[in-house]
Amino acid sequence: MRYELFYWPDIPGRGEFVRLALEEGGADYVDVGNDPEAGGLPAVEALLGEDGGARPPFAPPVLRAGSQVIAQVAAILQFLGPRLGLVAKNPRDALWTHQLQLTIADLVAEAHDVHHPVGIGAYYEDQKDEALRRAEEFRTQRIPKFLGYFERVLAGNPRGTGHLVGARLSYADLSLFHTVEGLRYAFPRTLDRLAPRLPHVLALAEAVARRPRISAYLASDRRLPLDENGIFRHYPELDP
């Protein structure tokens, strides 16, 4: 099975959560938006429009697996999990993994809204005052609450603090890794301040980065750099 990932080119964005699963799972895949030979951006746009068929995606990322087309990061990962060995087989653990993924998705959405609090379609520069207000709460309350929650989950995992679920890597671990990477990029001072309270979260992120397939991916040109066009943006004024 050759998987096709459809996502905007040039940014990690929400596509990154899918890429990390495909990479760690050793999947055969093509990153369509970043591969002109596979169709590039026009193919992504076509899938959102006329190519969407009777079950159209609302927004990227979208995964095509043969005749199946799946959108929404959490749904894609739920689909890929068992196929790539990135989730436990028993339904309880699988649902718990998914629940954690949905909470990561909520954090990621808030990380985006910090720089776009009043206009998803408008520029950051046109909503800077509002972003300054929102960033304060995000830094002082929301990041500590979310990452503190994952710290608590790791500390309370009866199978050890190395993974969110059970004793093995899951797609939620990969997603938490990238979320920590993104937050560290966007809010380095905040993350530095919080570090002493997040030993297990930070250890998990480091352990994921050291996994052979992930470290090879991170060193490759398939890994796109975080920048100010994506979800996690570093605007120093938002992280004083």
Add this chain to the structure above:
Amino acid sequence: MRYELFYWPDIPGRGEFVRLALEEGGADYVDVGNDPEAGGLPAVEALLGEDGGARPPFAPPVLRAGSQVIAQVAAILQFLGPRLGLVAKNPRDALWTHQLQLTIADLVAEAHDVHHPVGIGAYYEDQKDEALRRAEEFRTQRIPKFLGYFERVLAGNPRGTGHLVGARLSYADLSLFHTVEGLRYAFPRTLDRLAPRLPHVLALAEAVARRPRISAYLASDRRLPLDENGIFRHYPELDP
């Protein structure tokens, strides 16, 4: 199986998406937050704290089903769907239903953020100017985009326009119904203007309201009224 729903009392909130599934499914359930005899608000707060155990919920709603505790609306509905006959059995249709539910969740989150664009923990009155800005985009771009998407899905359903997935009711239909109700409450003028472009969405919402169990529920005192403490709030200045 007696299900226990843990959610803040007195508002429909995100708990409503779970209530509608439990009601339509004819489930035996207790709405703990609204039932002092079942523990009321203290029981909800305890579950978010010390009672959370090794797999704690991040936020309500939470469903307890025997020894299993599940948070996140979409995860709860994915769990309840097959148990209450509210989702197709085949995995493709079930995943498509879930994907639609996640898109509804995105719309609901944006509907909330309209009145809380810069501070989730602050009062609306303290972020009114920002809310006015955000509401304009929500009214003119986001509501049309989201509801237009569901209109397209219904119009393109090869099994008929009466349901989002296949030829039978699913939990996504119930959730779309409540989302339309909420948007109609919060943005009545906007919904009136959009109505001619949303025939299938509005017909689905009406059909859900007429279902025997749902109409009995809507007429009961278990159905909590929408008000300005919930997700969908009617501030006339945001819907000119």
